[in-house]
Amino acid sequence: MSLPPLKQRFAELIALPSVSCTQAALDQSNRPVVERLAGWLDELGFACELQEVSPGKCNLIAVLGSGPGGLVLAGHTDTVPYDEALWSSDPLRLDERDGRWFGLGACDMKGFFALAIEAVLPLLDHTRKQPLKQPLILLATCDEESSMAGARALAAAGQPLGRAAVIGEPTGLKPIRLHKGVMMERIDIVGQSGHSSDPSLGHSALEAMHAAIGELLVLRGEWQREFANPQFSVPQPTLNLGCIHGGDNPNRICGQCALEFDLRPLPGMQPEALRQAIRERLRPVAERHAVQLDYRPLFPAVPPFEEAADSELVRIAESLTGHSAEAVAFGTEAPYLQQLGCQTLVLGPGDIACAHQPDEHLALERIEPTVELLRGLIRHYCL
Structure with a gap:
């Protein structure tokens, strides 16, 4: 060659x-x-x-x-x-x-x-x-x-x-x-599908994910107010909602939904402490929407x-x-x-x-x- x-x-x-x-x-x-x-x-x-x-x-x-x-x-x-x-x-x-x-x-x-x-x-x-x-x-x-x-x-x-x-x-x-560090994470929600004409027939995984995303954004705001390092051009930690997949048809209550997101912690922020904070915010979401919710890292931080x-x-x-x-x-x-x-x-x-x-x-x-x-x-x- x-x-x-x-x-x-x-x-x-x-x-x-x-x-x-x-x-x-x-x-x-x-x-x-x-x-x-x-x-x-x-x-x-x-x-x-x-x-x-x-x-x-x-x-x-x-x-x-x-x-x-x-x-x-x-x-x-x-x-x-x-x-x-x-x-x-x-x-x-x-x-x-x-x-x-x-x-x-x-x-x-x-x-x-x-x-x-x-x-x-x-x-x-x-x-x-x-x-x-x-x-x-x-x-x-x-x-x-x-x-x-x-x-x-x-x-x-x-x-x-x-x-x-x-x-x-x-x-x-x-x-x-x-x-910064990099954390790539995933949330999987399993609800109950059903006919969209009657919400009581199921538990929407997509609506539960909407609530979960809301909690993530609230946490992001709290972390950005608490942590900053002026050496970085983006001085705060970031959280990006990267991709979401859920449901299969408009006339079915969504039975499954998955979200993948990443976190960019500053030096000094501990990945496991961040994950524990996320778990504590997601647990009430799962209970309130009567769904199964699994949260885990895609890869080690x-x-x-x-x-x-x-x-x-x-x-x-x-x-x-x-x-x-x-x-x-x-x-x-x-x-x-x-x-x-x-x-x-x-x-x-x-x-x-x-x-x-x-x-x-x-x-x-x-x-x-x-x-x-x-x-x-x-x-x-x-x-």
Whole structure:
């Protein structure tokens, strides 16, 4: 397999669908993406290991050089689902217009791998003459957009990766050393269906869910009044009602309803305390509406993340970018790489404002600065 040029690498990664989703009908394998990356990296001299996390879901660990320490350039190979009808072009085809590359994963975050490979290419002559002082590791994970299963599997295995790790999530090329936690939760309500002409014939799961949603929004307001951290652009915790499914016909009392939502707690807010507060608010709803109500997490909570402001990686990244390290509201795999002993930072070329929505893109003006930044990091940690 010959290594294609940068734009073609970008296009090939985007063309390989790899949606991860809590809805089984939308969930897809990421194996074609990691296999394509492994083929390119193997050609460049990396030792590639594919780790199957679950059927069809894989992590890729590609290592150039040997020994302890070194630099990890990390990212996830999955994307969120997409609304094709709302895109101006095919989401799975790279489209260049208005000084941008458009495509699903261009920003968040398959494109990062194409740029990381570009950063490595001119350094390969050095490695042929003289081995790297410390290894360079490219890490590509699965299911970051849903369960974080790939990063969790790495943390559970406990295999050390490197001295420092940079995750190429969209940060506008500003280093990020703090982020909120992520909790993805589900409420299932089972009522009693019946003919809609007589409400006494059933117990509406949809009406009970309406009441449950009301309680969640009241709790959200209470938490936002109680907790705030000015380091974040969104200083309060957030609660998003993500998707709801219920009923089957207008003339039937709704017998079942399910809601999935996410919570973004600030550092210091404990997931189990938040869940207990939710349970206490939902219990009276179930009793009042005479329904069965089950509340549970979809996945274990992603912890909030904080890297020390004076760590070597933060100082190097601030020097290379000219920006002070900041905080973001979205979650990443950073806490799991920290668990493996890496100083960790989130730093990538995309903008979070265009992630998870139609016409996701990467500005062409970000490409060269990203490549130079990554080369600077590789030189510092590996050469």
